[in-house]
Amino acid sequence: MAEAELAHNVQDPLFPVLRKYIEAIQVRVEKVSQTARLAATILFILAITGGGIGTKRWLDKRAAEGAHGKRLLRQNSGLRSKDGSRILVVPNRNGTSKIKIYDTKATTFDAHRRLFLTPPKATGLDDTASSVGAPPPQTKPGLNLAFLHQYLSLMSIMIPRWNSKESGLLISQGVFLALRTWLSLVVARLDGEIVRDLVAGHGKAFLWGIIKWCGIGGVAFASYTNAAIKFLQSKISIAFRTRLTRYIHDLYLNSNLNYYKLINLDGGVGSSADQYITQDLTLFCDAAASLYSSIGKPFVDLCVFNYQLYHSLGPIALTGLLVNYFATATLLRKLSPPFGKLKAVEGRKEGDFRALHSRLIVNAEEVAFYGGAEIERVFLDKSFRELRTWMEGIYRLKIRYNMLEDFVLKYSWSAFGYLISSLPVFLPAWGGLGGLAEASTTFEGATRERGRMKDFITNKRLMLSLADAGGRIMYSIKDLSELAGYTSRIYTLLSTLHRVHANAYHAPRGTHPELFSLSDVDGTTQKGYDGIRLENVPVVAPAPYPRPGDELLDNLSFHIKAGDHVLISGPNGVGKSAIARIVAGLWPVYRGLASRPHRVGYNGIMFLPQRPYLSTGTLRDQVIYPHSAIDMQESNRHERELGTILEDARLAYLPNREGGWDARKDWKTVLSGGEKQRMAIARLFYHEPRFAFIDEGTSAVSQDVEGLLYEKCKAKGITLLTISTRVSLKKFHTFNLRLGEGDDEFGWSFERIGTEEEKMGVEKEVAELRKKLEQVKEWEARKASIEAELSQVWVKNDQGSQTLDKPSYIADQGEDRDRGQHADHVDTVK
Numbered sequence: 001m002a003e004a005e006l007a008h009n010v011q012d013p014l015f016p017v018l019r020k021y022i023e024a025i026q027v028r029v030e031k032v033s034q035t036a037r038l039a040a041t042i043l044f045i046l047a048i049t050g051g052g053i054g055t056k057r058w059l060d061k062r063a064a065e066g067a068h069g070k071r072l073l074r075q076n077s078g079l080r081s082k083d084g085s086r087i088l089v090v091p092n093r094n095g096t097s098k099i100k101i102y103d104t105k106a107t108t109f110d111a112h113r114r115l116f117l118t119p120p121k122a123t124g125l126d127d128t129a130s131s132v133g134a135p136p137p138q139t140k141p142g143l144n145l146a147f148l149h150q151y152l153s154l155m156s157i158m159i160p161r162w163n164s165k166e167s168g169l170l171i172s173q174g175v176f177l178a179l180r181t182w183l184s185l186v187v188a189r190l191d192g193e194i195v196r197d198l199v200a201g202h203g204k205a206f207l208w209g210i211i212k213w214c215g216i217g218g219v220a221f222a223s224y225t226n227a228a229i230k231f232l233q234s235k236i237s238i239a240f241r242t243r244l245t246r247y248i249h250d251l252y253l254n255s256n257l258n259y260y261k262l263i264n265l266d267g268g269v270g271s272s273a274d275q276y277i278t279q280d281l282t283l284f285c286d287a288a289a290s291l292y293s294s295i296g297k298p299f300v301d302l303c304v305f306n307y308q309l310y311h312s313l314g315p316i317a318l319t320g321l322l323v324n325y326f327a328t329a330t331l332l333r334k335l336s337p338p339f340g341k342l343k344a345v346e347g348r349k350e351g352d353f354r355a356l357h358s359r360l361i362v363n364a365e366e367v368a369f370y371g372g373a374e375i376e377r378v379f380l381d382k383s384f385r386e387l388r389t390w391m392e393g394i395y396r397l398k399i400r401y402n403m404l405e406d407f408v409l410k411y412s413w414s415a416f417g418y419l420i421s422s423l424p425v426f427l428p429a430w431g432g433l434g435g436l437a438e439a440s441t442t443f444e445g446a447t448r449e450r451g452r453m454k455d456f457i458t459n460k461r462l463m464l465s466l467a468d469a470g471g472r473i474m475y476s477i478k479d480l481s482e483l484a485g486y487t488s489r490i491y492t493l494l495s496t497l498h499r500v501h502a503n504a505y506h507a508p509r510g511t512h513p514e515l516f517s518l519s520d521v522d523g524t525t526q527k528g529y530d531g532i533r534l535e536n537v538p539v540v541a542p543a544p545y546p547r548p549g550d551e552l553l554d555n556l557s558f559h560i561k562a563g564d565h566v567l568i569s570g571p572n573g574v575g576k577s578a579i580a581r582i583v584a585g586l587w588p589v590y591r592g593l594a595s596r597p598h599r600v601g602y603n604g605i606m607f608l609p610q611r612p613y614l615s616t617g618t619l620r621d622q623v624i625y626p627h628s629a630i631d632m633q634e635s636n637r638h639e640r641e642l643g644t645i646l647e648d649a650r651l652a653y654l655p656n657r658e659g660g661w662d663a664r665k666d667w668k669t670v671l672s673g674g675e676k677q678r679m680a681i682a683r684l685f686y687h688e689p690r691f692a693f694i695d696e697g698t699s700a701v702s703q704d705v706e707g708l709l710y711e712k713c714k715a716k717g718i719t720l721l722t723i724s725t726r727v728s729l730k731k732f733h734t735f736n737l738r739l740g741e742g743d744d745e746f747g748w749s750f751e752r753i754g755t756e757e758e759k760m761g762v763e764k765e766v767a768e769l770r771k772k773l774e775q776v777k778e779w780e781a782r783k784a785s786i787e788a789e790l791s792q793v794w795v796k797n798d799q800g801s802q803t804l805d806k807p808s809y810i811a812d813q814g815e816d817r818d819r820g821q822h823a824d825h826v827d828t829v830k
């Protein structure tokens with residue numbers, strides 16, 4: 001029995017403990033009343049059921065959100081919140097995740113305008129002698145006040161509030177940097193102690209020192225701190241980039257058409273805005289984020305180590321160190337090439353090279369038809385050669401500078417370090433705490449030597465760290481100048497964007513603006529008018545500021561109401577599309593008044609450009625452009641309507657052919673020229689504007705389909721303004737605006753089609769043609785005689801005049817007649 005109990009206890013040692021608790025619970029439960037037990041049981045069951053239902057709901061909600069996210073992603077769509085923010089769906093591992101984006105407020109742009117358009121005079125960025133508010137003259141990027149202003153201006157975008165995420169990241173990085181400095185100090189002291197114990201033969205203390213060394217300095221902390229600093233640096237870089245990119249996108253792509261005006265009207269950043277927004281911005285953010293660790297850390301190190309050394313080595317050492325820093329910094333700054341400027345130019349050359357490649361990709365088909373590979377390669381090679389030469393120049397300058405830098409920072413600084421560390425030994429009176437220890441009489445012989453050893457090791461390590469920190473600060477002079485280069489480019493982009501956004505073009509004080517330059521825009525644009533009206537508006541092709549524009553047409557005036565379909569015709573290059581550009585607001589209204597409906601799209605106005613544009617995205621996105629799937633949903637439009645629209649545009653076969661509405665392709669290459677134009681007309685059918693400019697929109701469509709499309713547009717109540725050279729389109733229009741009339745081609749006429757006047761005009765033209773036809777016989781006779789004369793060709797040689805041999809193909813065409821004429825002619829010549 002006892003054995004069995006023993007065996008049982010051996011098998012399950014926990015049993016007695018469990019039994020004890022179970023019994024205690026049983027006793028408690030027995031004491032509880034019947035009602036309380038019932039209530040507890042019900043509560044327990046309710047909790048379990050509630051928990052189960054809650055979990056299921058949560059799982060269902062997650063699944064529904066996941067499915068919704070996937071659907072939105074497939075449709076290239078997102079969500080719009082009531083506060084104006086947008087939620088975008090992006091792929092994330094197997095599922096999707098949502099990103100909330102807030103638009104930059106208009107007031108923020110207004111507040112920043114001061115920073116970018118009217119910088120303080122001291123920076124030299126605002127040269128009032130040239131003009132007020134004009135493009136800032138390109139001051140040399142470098143370490144100067146201009147750089148400070150530019151950098152701080154950009155900072156106000158990158159760190160908008162003290163409590164923003166970026167400040168948190170910077171503070172965390174600061175903590176880790178301080179931690180690393182503290183660790184270096186601890187390690188320096190430990191180093192000295194270990195050597196002292198080793199020399200003194202204190203085995204225990206020595207071992208303890210080694211354990212502390214491994215624990216603190218070696219592995220655990222230092223490696224983690226370094227990794228965290230690097231990680232935080234990349235987080236800061238990406239956070240800066242996100243802020244700046246969103247800010248630039250909000251300023252670049254808005255209803256003021258800045259993306260068009262930046263390239264076509266301002267020209268301040270050339271044609272490579274993409275290079276600025278992509279590569280330059282990345283380089284700037286990386287350089288700005290590394291600034292804290294490359295300057296912040298050595299700076300903290302310098303302060304702490306200097307203080308420590310001052311303590312142990314005295315004032316002479318500190319003065320010596322400071323003089324040394326100052327001298328080195330001055331020398332290196334003097335001899336340092338202008339890295340900032342060099343980097344800024346390199347950025348521009350990179351941009352040009354990249355722009356050439358992008359152009360080739362966009363126009364690959366055209367170049368291929370011409371077989372233009374050879375010439376394109378010449379352009380590309382030339383641009384690359386310029387970039388390469390420039391970069392090689394920079395590397396050559398860098399190598400010379402690096403040699404000098406290494407010599408100064410590595411060798412002369414360590415020699416100086418030894419000198420300073422030896423101060424307490426040779427000059428105890430000047431040697432701080434170390435000197436006091438030296439001068440003291442309490443230490444004798446070996447003890448004094450060991451003390452010296454410990455102090456020397458500690459001081460040497462501190463000196464080395466100090467040299468390293470100082471070196472890194474000096475090295476970062478170069479990084480700083482490069483950062484100045486990137487800063488100057490990003491600042492230039494932002495100030496140009498602000499200038500375009502605020503339309504801040506002013507002639508220099510005391511001067512008159514150049515005729516039809518961007519500072520000479522005096523016209524009025526009225527949006528919200530039910531019709532299209534131009535009153536005394538000169539049509540001027542603008543030139544980049546500050547050059548004057550080129551006047552194409554003098555004072556154009558017309559008035560179009562709903563239902564007045566207008567054909568705008570005239571020779572090539574006369575300014576037909578220019579009228580659409582002025583009405584759309586792409587080009588300025590230099591004088592007079594231009595009125596148009598406010599809305600773009602439904603019940604407003606739409607413009608179909610000469611070159612059909614197809615966006616990235618799904619087939620649905622092509623039809624509803626510039627709507628997105630969210631806009632389509634919000635305006636209660638359905639997919640079945642899109643089917644009818646494609647049928648009307650004679651494109652009903654597309655969804656089947658391309659694999660449904662959610663198919664994503666490179667539509668520019670997938671659709672034929674005519675299909676692209678019909679897709680543009682389908683967009684008109686979808687948006688149903690009140691007025692539509694169609695610029696050569698059906699030139700690749702067959703004439704029968706063209707007629708059907710025009711009739712459909714009119715049936716939908718769209719008033720058409722067609723820009724075309726096709727006379728056959730006249731029958732679909734009520735008015736004809738003819739451009740390029742008169743001798744100087746500056747004239748224009750606006751006439752009703754089919755009026756008496758027009759008929760008379762046509763009859764006059766027919767009569768003139770008849771008159772000309774009557775002269776045809778006369779002209780034919782004259783032509784025959786000229787041909788006869790020309791068939792008698794002769795040359796003079798030394799022997800006198802002689803006729804040429806007849807070409808063989810004339811030989812069998814009545815040789816006799818020819819011969820006779822020939823002889824006659826030779827006689828005449830004689």
Ligand SMILES: Nc1ncnc2c1ncn2[C@@H]1O[C@H](COP(=O)(O)OP(=O)(O)OP(=O)(O)O)[C@@H](O)[C@H]1O
Nearest residue numbers: 264541542543552571572573574575576577578579
């Ligand atoms: N972005 C621009 N900046 C400056 N000038 C331009 C610009 N686009 C066109 N022009 C100039 O404006 C003039 C009129 O161009 P527009 O496109 O209006 O001609 P068009 O009458 O429509 O010709 P086409 O029948 O060939 O389409 C041309 O001389 C052209 O060189």
